[in-house]
Amino acid sequence: MTQLSTNQDFIDLENRVAAHNYSPLPVVVEHAEGIWVTDVEGRRYLDALSGYSALNFGHRHPALVQAAKDQLDRSTLTSRAFHNDQLGPFCAALSELVGKDMILPMNTGAEAVETALKIARKWGYLVKGVEADMAEIIVMDGNFHGRTTTIISFSDDPEARDHYGPYTQGFVSVPYGDLAAVEAAIHDNTVAVLVEPIQGEQGVKIPKEGFLPGLRELCTDRNVLMVADEIQAGLGRVGTTLACQYEGVEADVYTLGKALGGGIVPVSAVAADADVMGVITPGTHGSTFGGNPLAAAVGKAVCDLLASGGHQENARAWRASSARPWRPSSGRASRRCGCAACGPASTSTPGCCPARRPARRSRSRACWPRTRTARRSGWPRR
Ligand SMILES: Cc1ncc(COP(=O)(O)O)c(C=O)c1O
Numbered sequence: 001m002t003q004l005s006t007n008q009d010f011i012d013l014e015n016r017v018a019a020h021n022y023s024p025l026p027v028v029v030e031h032a033e034g035i036w037v038t039d040v041e042g043r044r045y046l047d048a049l050s051g052y053s054a055l056n057f058g059h060r061h062p063a064l065v066q067a068a069k070d071q072l073d074r075s076t077l078t079s080r081a082f083h084n085d086q087l088g089p090f091c092a093a094l095s096e097l098v099g100k101d102m103i104l105p106m107n108t109g110a111e112a113v114e115t116a117l118k119i120a121r122k123w124g125y126l127v128k129g130v131e132a133d134m135a136e137i138i139v140m141d142g143n144f145h146g147r148t149t150t151i152i153s154f155s156d157d158p159e160a161r162d163h164y165g166p167y168t169q170g171f172v173s174v175p176y177g178d179l180a181a182v183e184a185a186i187h188d189n190t191v192a193v194l195v196e197p198i199q200g201e202q203g204v205k206i207p208k209e210g211f212l213p214g215l216r217e218l219c220t221d222r223n224v225l226m227v228a229d230e231i232q233a234g235l236g237r238v239g240t241t242l243a244c245q246y247e248g249v250e251a252d253v254y255t256l257g258k259a260l261g262g263g264i265v266p267v268s269a270v271a272a273d274a275d276v277m278g279v280i281t282p283g284t285h286g287s288t289f290g291g292n293p294l295a296a297a298v299g300k301a302v303c304d305l306l307a308s309g310g311h312q313e314n315a316r317a318w319r320a321s322s323a324r325p326w327r328p329s330s331g332r333a334s335r336r337c338g339c340a341a342c343g344p345a346s347t348s349t350p351g352c353c354p355a356r357r358p359a360r361r362s363r364s365r366a367c368w369p370r371t372r373t374a375r376r377s378g379w380p381r382r
Pocket residue numbers: 052108109110111113144145146147196200229230231232233257258382
């Protein structure tokens with residue numbers, strides 16, 4: 001193979017041999033530390049993308065790297081056919097952090113969402129008493145929960161959905177933040193409402209103040225599980241450990257991912273109390289890598305960082321010093337998300353968090369460097 005040295009050399013190679021499912025910016029990162037990345041030609045960039053929220057603690061946080069290194073020297077994969085000495089401590093730490101009895105570890109965010117959907121359906125049949133194969137789950141317009149066939153079945157983004165049918169049944173979508181629409185959509189077979197506390201796919205959408213508490217009340221009244229997808233908004237980003245907590249809400253089920261792996265390994269999880277998680281029994285769900293000791297060791301170190309409250313405090317401080325503080329009141333898409341990563345980025349750039357791909361119409365207002373190439377290649381998609 002010819003010697004690769006410039007950004008273009010690596011891009012040309014990648015374009016030849018890697019599938020074109022992304023359209024990245026023309027920067028080939030070789031080294032990363034904290035909020036900085038350096039490309040193969042020695043150019044340094046402030047990374048405001050934050051790994052689509054997987055780098056809430058920055059690149060290569062020393063405590064997380066140390067936890068990974070220590071575990072690499074001990075064991076990395078046991079499969080769940082054996083126990084390992086990292087899984088219990090990780091689940092205990094995460095359970096304590098998010099206030100739920102039990103944790104089901106997976107790897108990617110989409111797997112955590114799939115797992116939560118399966119748990120909700122099974123809870124519907126075994127606990128709520130829904131007729132076989134009739135369970136329905138309410139989702140929100142403009143959602144983003146990942147890329148699996150079931151998840152894109154209830155996406156309204158044609159780019160994510162088109163040509164992947166036939167689609168999975170059993171979902172009904174209502175306008176995001178519209179409590180009356182949720183109420184109207186609930187019927188006897190409804191088992192869950194799946195909601196992102198803040199949406200991030202079509203611009204950053206913060207629901208109107210009172211939506212999450214109202215949804216909580218509605219779900220309790222109608223015996224429906226409130227499933228909060230905290231994969232992007234959670235784990236310290238908005239100044240509370242979970243984004244739902246910003247409005248003092250406790251969901252029945254949380255999906256977590258991204259920053260749970262500290263940007264080092266893919267770690268995701270579903271958290272729920274025993275009356276819900278109890279529907280999962282041996283052989284009914286699993287993953288070869290889910291709960292592996294390396295992931296568990298890093299996940300536990302992430303929980304320890306968050307347990308100190310410092311990162312949440314940091315996000316709150318950025319929000320307080322921001323020109324347009326984040327608060328759950330507008331109900332409209334905003335270009336400023338107020339997250340921990342967005343704080344410093346917003347002070348040095350005119351727009352907001354480049355981690356989000358804005359609605360296509362508002363692309364020209366983006367804060368990503370306005371080079372011709374950047375415009376042509378579009379925004380980095382999740
Ligand atoms: C809210 C939300 N849920 C789920 C996912 C899917 O996570 P993953 O890409 O790890 O599968 C994402 C990814 O962007 C997300 O933002």
